Amino acid sequence: MTTITWTISTLDRDVSSGFVTTAHWQATAIDGEHTASIYSTVSWPIDEPQVPYDNLTLQTVLGWVWESVDRAATETALNAQINIKKNPVTATGLPW
Secondary structure: OOEEEEEEEEEEEOOOOOEEEEEEEEEEEEEOOEEEEEEEEEEOOOOOOOOEHHHOOHHHHHHHHHHHOOHHHHHHHHHHHHHHHHOOOOOOOOOO
8 A cells, every 4th residue: 555645845935024935845655665756846925825934834834735736646646656666667677
């Protein structure tokens, strides 16, 4: 069974207002010995979203990310990567 974990690696913020402008996120899928991951960013105008930096939680920021990123499509793509690793359609190497 594939387990998918979403994380926020860092946040960019406007120092003067204290509001987040960019979230750097990663989704990682693990199925036994097989792994796949996607890394990207989501950006917002200054003062949107309206939660000061010091009051943020992981769940709050992940909620913002999921408003901007198609979570289901991302997880489907990760599962597809895992399936290809489990059932490869190409191979490399030498016959000798």
